[in-house]
Every structure is written in structure tokens, then in C-alpha cells.
Amino acid sequence: MVNPLLSRLGEDVMGFLNEIQIKYPNAISLASGRPDERYFDIRDFASCFNLYVDTVAREEGKEREAVLNNLGQYNRTKGIINQLLVKYLKNDEELDVRPEDVIVTVGTQEAMILAVTTLCDREKDVIIVEDPTYVGLPHFAIIAGYQVAAVGVNKDGICLQSLEEKITYFKELGKQVKAVYVIPDYQNPTGNSMPDENRHKLLDLSAKHNFYILEDNAYGDYNYQGKRSLPLKALDKDRRVIYMRSFSKTLYPSLRLGLIVADQQVQYQGAEVALSELITKTKGYTTVNTPSISQAVMGGLLIKHHCSLSAVNTDKVAAIRNKRDLLLAALDACLSAAQFPGAKDISWNIPEGGFFITINTPFKVDKNDVILCAERYGVIFTPMSFFYLNGGGDNDIRLAFSYLSPDDIVPAIERLTSFFKYKLNIN
Ligand SMILES: Cc1ncc(COP(=O)(O)O)c(C=O)c1O
Structure with a gap:
């Protein structure tokens, strides 16, 4: 079986x-x-890696050999380039986040797995996804036994009225919609985007009905018309958004790099704890840590370009x-x-x-x-x-x-x- x-x-x-x-x-x-x-950017792979090694050696007063050995070891579960990523998120996405709230992941696919498995109870919680959507998240959630429901997408992204109706429907069944997975920027598969007004309304709904928004930003850099909308995370005053950023489309997929920003506090065993710590705990039993060699390449690229990829x-x-x-x-x-x-x-x-x-x-x-x-x-x-x-x-x-x-x-x-x-x- x-x-x-x-x-x-x-x-x-x-x-x-x-x-x-x-x-x-x-x-x-x-x-x-x-x-x-x-x-x-694969042609620059080695030079970025070396720039990272030399920079860490200089800044931390270490021998190059010691930095290399460290990169060959198991490493911090949260990641080793969090400081650089925080600057990048500020420069390119207007996000103000702390390095300890960032987890460097093996692409967005791992980010989704970590978010779902850390947040959701298989019996009581429901995850809502856009319909149609990129199937990475719902398909993982289904094979892992989570309850997934779908809400239609129109030209403005997820249909907010149907979303609220679905939340009410599940409430009446005694279930909690714990997370809503959205791709607000140039959605895969439709190509549609969520206008600013709807981004604010979705944030209001998440506060009203107490759910987390799992924001997947894989395509935001590919903006062809006028001013790009800010990610939901940049508008998120109540800390409802768990932000997942892929570097597969921005850099290249084989780097297998992505990140999660989780700056929420949650209740765990009778105490308030940082969600990022619980996600890190889950990651420790999922992929242990994201390959340090990939992180070093990305780190060098960020150093070279003053922490902006634009x-x-x-x-x-x-x-x-x-x-x-x-x-x-x-x-x-x-x-x-x-x-x-x-x-x-x-x-x-x-x-x-x-x-x-x-x-x-x-x-x-x-x-x-x-x-x-x-x-x-x-x-x-x-x-x-x-x-x-x-x-x-x-x-x-x-x-x-x-x-x-x-x-x-x-x-x-x-x-x-x-x-x-x-x-x-x-x-
Ligand atoms: C919307 C969306 N999210 C995530 C991914 C996968 O990202 P990653 O390669 O970072 O796991 C894709 C890949 O096509 C995608 O379209």
C-alpha cells in the first residue's frame, strides 16, 4: 500500500x-x-560564490579556508544570508523585516510545505486556494491530508465575496479557515493581478475572520506596465501575511532558493512564541537547512549589487x-x-x-x-x-x-x- x-x-x-x-x-x-x-545568471556562479567567501572572511576576520569549511558543513536552519536578504527585501519590495523572521527555503515549494505543516491542524482547519491556481501548494496539502477548498479567481484576483461566503460556510460547519493562499502578482496560471484596493480589502477580511494570508510572489519582478503594486506583506499592518518569495524566476530554478517572512507571534503550548521559530523547527525535520552553497552564490550576487536585484x-x-x-x-x-x-x-x-x-x-x-x-x-x-x-x-x-x-x-x-x-x- x-x-x-x-x-x-x-x-x-x-x-x-x-x-x-x-x-x-x-x-x-x-x-x-x-x-x-x-x-x-549562472555564468557568474563562481565569482558570486567567491565574492561571498572573501566578504565573510574579511568581515569576520577568518581565513578563507575556514569560511569554505563552514559552507561545507550543516548550517543554520534559518539560513546564513538573512541579513543580506533583509536589505534586499527593503530595497526591492519595501518590506521592513527582521533577519530572525526570515527563513531561507529550498524554493517556494518548501516554503509552502513549511507554512502549511506548521500552521494547520488536519482536522479543524481549512486552507483556501485560488481556483485556478499554481498547484504546488494544494497538491502538497492534499497528499499530506489537509483540508483544501477553492475560491474562484476573476480579473482582479481571488473573488472576495465568494471568499467571505466560503469562510462563513466553514464556520457554520465548525471549521476554521486558517490560511488563504494567493498569488497577487501576475498569477500563474491566469496572468491576472490583484488591484491595490482588493489587496487592502483582503487584508481587512483576514483581520475580520482571523486567517493568515499565504502570499506567493514568484513573478513580481516581471512588471511590464507602470508602477508595480506593493506586495500584500508591505501593506500588512496587522501581521496577517506570511510572505513567500521565489528566486527561481528572478535568478534560476536550479539554485532552489526562496524565502519565508513570518513575523507573527502565535500561541504554542500555552505561551506566545514566534511563528518563525516554529517554522524553523519544522524545517529542521524537513530539509535540515537550505544548501549553503546556493546561499553563498545568492549572497555574493546581493553583495555585488548592493542588495538589490532590480x-x-x-x-x-x-x-x-x-x-x-x-x-x-x-x-x-x-x-x-x-x-x-x-x-x-x-x-x-x-x-x-x-x-x-x-x-x-x-x-x-x-x-x-x-x-x-x-x-x-x-x-x-x-x-x-x-x-x-x-x-x-x-x-x-x-x-x-x-x-x-x-x-x-x-x-x-x-x-x-x-x-x-x-x-x-x-x-
Ligand atoms: C506561482 C508559483 N509559485 C511557486 C513556484 C515554484 O517556485 P520554486 O521554484 O521557488 O519552488 C512556481 C513555479 O512555477 C509558481 O508559478
């Missing part, structure tokens, strides 16, 4: 998309939301923005009313940042359409239904533009248009 809850996850949809890509290698992928490798990201943000613009132009050229007979029932959002666009169609799409489209038309997309918890999104498609080569964008949309014609019986 294995964990029976595994079967509740259904099919491995990401594995399915990878299989399709392998089977149809010439198909252009509008499915992959990976960051663009051309902008990985200069590091300028070119990569411009490149992905350019891809978004090319994709929007290609959609206009192929699927607008002037060009396409079925256009009146087809629409798409204009994401202000991030890696994804949603297309709404008058026809339903499922995994068989993905196979057919790859085989016959040479393009791969993701049905939005793959990201829903309890079904939905049958008429929506997620297009990812981050990983695509700019030269492939027009052919990809032309091929997608041929697939749309087939679905709509247009010759």
Missing part, C-alpha cells in the same frame, strides 16, 4: 505535457512556463515583456474581428506582468485537444482546466510566453489559429 491520498491528485498533467513535447519535438510549446535560460533583472524583464508584446500583437493579427470569422466569442487578457496569458474560447478544450493540436498543427498549449481543483476552466487556455523564442511566436499563434478554425468548423 502507498499513500491513498496520492490518487486524489489525478493525472500528472505536467508529466503529460512533457511527454507530448517529447513525442512531437517540432511542436512549438506555448505550455512551458519556464524562465528564459538566456538570462540565467539591475540584475532589467534585461530579462525587458526580454520577456517583448515576448508578451509580440504574442499580443500576433493574437491581434490572427484572431481579432477583422481577421477571424469566429473572433466575437474569443477574448484574452492583457497581463501587466509575469509569464502567462488566458484565452477564452467558445469551445471546450481538454487533453485530447492538446494531443491533436500538437500532432496536426504543431503547437502545444495548456488547457486551463489542468489548474482547477474541482473542475472548471473548460473553455480557457493558458499560453506561456516566457520560454518561447521570439521567432517562434508568430508561427505558434498562426498554428493555434488553424486549430481554432478546426474547432469552430471554419475553412
Whole structure:
């Protein structure tokens, strides 16, 4: 016997998309939301590592050898670059946090696991997620036996009215909504963002109904339009927000670095304790500590750039923005009313940042359409239904533009248009 809850996850949809890509290698992928490798900072890996080692040796009056040996050892569970990260959070995210409230994690995925397992009671608590959402958090929570419920997302992020109704519904059942997981900036999968007004309203709701907000910021750096909204955490006067920051899209995924900011006090065994200490305790039994070698590379990068990554990201943000613009132009050229007979029932959002666009169609799409489209038309997309918890999104498609080569964008949309014609019986 294995964990029976595994079967509740259904099919491995990401594995399915990878299989399709392998089977149809010439198909252009509008499915992959990976960051663009051309902008990985991996070439500077060794120089950043060495800069970190030399800086620590100088500041702490140690031999270089001793710093290296320390990096090879087990290390502080909370992390070794917390001071640098606190300065970065201040410079780039306008967050005022203390180093002891930061835990350096193995990507956001570990941050989510630590937050859920530290905060939630399997019997009494419910975790609410956006629907659709990035499945990393709900899928972990489901296989670990936590209760997960979903609330729809609209163009302004999580639907606040439905959220309040769901909280009331669970209260009547004697359950507590303990945490609400949101991706306010350029959400994966929809590309939608939460306006400032809704950020304040969500914070008010969390105070009213006493839940924590698990804020996932993976794409915030990729802002293409005007002034970027501040993270919920920067507006969080009542300390309701547990902030999770990925560096996979900002730097590169193999670094496996992320962080949690948890500056709350919680009740534990009859006393008030810092939530960050309890999360650290959980981490001690999860991954022990985040690899010090990765932290040293990140530390060197932060030292080199005066604890701000905005200069590091300028070119990569411009490149992905350019891809978004090319994709929007290609959609206009192929699927607008002037060009396409079925256009009146087809629409798409204009994401202000991030890696994804949603297309709404008058026809339903499922995994068989993905196979057919790859085989016959040479393009791969993701049905939005793959990201829903309890079904939905049958008429929506997620297009990812981050990983695509700019030269492939027009052919990809032309091929997608041929697939749309087939679905709509247009010759
Ligand atoms: C919204 C969101 N959160 C988290 C992650 C995973 O982040 P990490 O690589 O830091 O674990 C992803 C990856 O695609 C994502 O889209």
C-alpha cells in the first residue's frame, strides 16, 4: 500500500505535457512556463560564490579556508544570508523585516510545505486556494491530508465575496479557515493581478475572520506596465501575511532558493512564541537547512549589487515583456474581428506582468485537444482546466510566453489559429 491520498491528485498533467513535447519535438510549446535560460545568471556562479567567501572572511576576520569549511558543513536552519536578504527585501519590495523572521527555503515549494505543516491542524482547519491556481501548494496539502477548498479567481484576483461566503460556510460547519493562499502578482496560471484596493480589502477580511494570508510572489519582478503594486506583506499592518518569495524566476530554478517572512507571534503550548521559530523547527525535520552553497552564490550576487536585484533583472524583464508584446500583437493579427470569422466569442487578457496569458474560447478544450493540436498543427498549449481543483476552466487556455523564442511566436499563434478554425468548423 502507498499513500491513498496520492490518487486524489489525478493525472500528472505536467508529466503529460512533457511527454507530448517529447513525442512531437517540432511542436512549438506555448505550455512551458519556464524562465528564459538566456538570462540565467549562472555564468557568474563562481565569482558570486567567491565574492561571498572573501566578504565573510574579511568581515569576520577568518581565513578563507575556514569560511569554505563552514559552507561545507550543516548550517543554520534559518539560513546564513538573512541579513543580506533583509536589505534586499527593503530595497526591492519595501518590506521592513527582521533577519530572525526570515527563513531561507529550498524554493517556494518548501516554503509552502513549511507554512502549511506548521500552521494547520488536519482536522479543524481549512486552507483556501485560488481556483485556478499554481498547484504546488494544494497538491502538497492534499497528499499530506489537509483540508483544501477553492475560491474562484476573476480579473482582479481571488473573488472576495465568494471568499467571505466560503469562510462563513466553514464556520457554520465548525471549521476554521486558517490560511488563504494567493498569488497577487501576475498569477500563474491566469496572468491576472490583484488591484491595490482588493489587496487592502483582503487584508481587512483576514483581520475580520482571523486567517493568515499565504502570499506567493514568484513573478513580481516581471512588471511590464507602470508602477508595480506593493506586495500584500508591505501593506500588512496587522501581521496577517506570511510572505513567500521565489528566486527561481528572478535568478534560476536550479539554485532552489526562496524565502519565508513570518513575523507573527502565535500561541504554542500555552505561551506566545514566534511563528518563525516554529517554522524553523519544522524545517529542521524537513530539509535540515537550505544548501549553503546556493546561499553563498545568492549572497555574493546581493553583495555585488548592493542588495538589490532590480539591475540584475532589467534585461530579462525587458526580454520577456517583448515576448508578451509580440504574442499580443500576433493574437491581434490572427484572431481579432477583422481577421477571424469566429473572433466575437474569443477574448484574452492583457497581463501587466509575469509569464502567462488566458484565452477564452467558445469551445471546450481538454487533453485530447492538446494531443491533436500538437500532432496536426504543431503547437502545444495548456488547457486551463489542468489548474482547477474541482473542475472548471473548460473553455480557457493558458499560453506561456516566457520560454518561447521570439521567432517562434508568430508561427505558434498562426498554428493555434488553424486549430481554432478546426474547432469552430471554419475553412
Ligand atoms: C506561482 C508559483 N509559485 C511557486 C513556484 C515554484 O517556485 P520554486 O521554484 O521557488 O519552488 C512556481 C513555479 O512555477 C509558481 O508559478
